[in-house]
Amino acid sequence: MRDPLRWSRHLLGVHADAGPRGTPDHGVHRAHRDQGGQPPALAPARIHTRPLQHLPGHLHQPARRPEVHLLGHSHGAFVAAHHALHRSEQLAGLVLYEGAPVTGAEAGRMAEAFATRHAGHPEPPDVLAAFGAMSSLTGDEQTEAVAKGVLPSHFADFWGSEDKYGPLRDAIRATYISGLDEDLVPDTIDDRAALEALEVPTLVIVGLHDVVCGLRWGVELAGLIPDSRLVILKDSGHLGHVEEPERFADVVRRFVLETMAPQGEAA
Numbered sequence: 001m002r003d004p005l006r007w008s009r010h011l012l013g014v015h016a017d018a019g020p021r022g023t024p025d026h027g028v029h030r031a032h033r034d035q036g037g038q039p040p041a042l043a044p045a046r047i048h049t050r051p052l053q054h055l056p057g058h059l060h061q062p063a064r065r066p067e068v069h070l071l072g073h074s075h076g077a078f079v080a081a082h083h084a085l086h087r088s089e090q091l092a093g094l095v096l097y098e099g100a101p102v103t104g105a106e107a108g109r110m111a112e113a114f115a116t117r118h119a120g121h122p123e124p125p126d127v128l129a130a131f132g133a134m135s136s137l138t139g140d141e142q143t144e145a146v147a148k149g150v151l152p153s154h155f156a157d158f159w160g161s162e163d164k165y166g167p168l169r170d171a172i173r174a175t176y177i178s179g180l181d182e183d184l185v186p187d188t189i190d191d192r193a194a195l196e197a198l199e200v201p202t203l204v205i206v207g208l209h210d211v212v213c214g215l216r217w218g219v220e221l222a223g224l225i226p227d228s229r230l231v232i233l234k235d236s237g238h239l240g241h242v243e244e245p246e247r248f249a250d251v252v253r254r255f256v257l258e259t260m261a262p263q264g265e266a267a
Contacts (some may be wrong), residue, residue: 100217207236
């Protein structure tokens with residue numbers, strides 16, 4: 001290929017990692033309490049996606065075939081899917097990475113399975129305790145402690161490579177935001193019916209050992225979206241781009257190259 005980086009110019013990533021309370025996604029925007037002491041509502045997917053609609057000249061290409069591929073990870077996958085469902089004409093392709101078609105409480109069950117799988121290690125009870133503490137988060141300090149506590153569950157084998165992944169846990173900084181929507185009720189998403197009409201070519205990537213958005217959700221996403229393909233990272237959990245970076249980059253690169261418009265092609 002004359003330009004080996006050509007594909008990367010067409011890829012836009014979204015990791016709006018501000019998941020609903022009860023999931024291990026951690027806020028990246030500071031939450032300011034109102035005068036009554038209530039935390040602000042968590043901006044749902046339709047709010048997170050607004051900046052994507054105004055990227056100057058990049059997503060708005062009415063006279064040309066779209067060149068942009070949108071990648072969303074975890075909660076960012078909900079954001080990316082929402083954008084694709086409402087602005088499909090702007091996208092050449094969609095990558096849903098460790099996503100799901102619906103929010104729910106499965107992470108708790110998956111965390112228990114994770115603890116059972118690593119029963120010989122002393123730390124799984126601490127991981128489960130961190131998951132349990134999510135429902136009572138009220139500030140940055142607690143959020144950071146929980147983020148560090150659940151991190152081992154994000155990897156297929158954190159303790160087998162703790163010398164490699166341990167510094168990532170030490171470096172975590174997290175900011176608390178509410179898991180409530182604008183009406184102060186838990187923000188939930190269910191895109192299952194809508195995704196059946198999605199027209200954007202889609203790559204679904206899931207780690208075989210993902211606790212947050214497990215394999216069943218990746219399979220369901222791929223089954224719902226008509227023009228989709230599923231890639232399972234067999235040695236990864238929730239962070240395949242860290243655990244299997246070459247494999248991850250290769251499948252994304254191939255997808256972008258296969259679905260982007262040839263140079264000079266008009267709509």
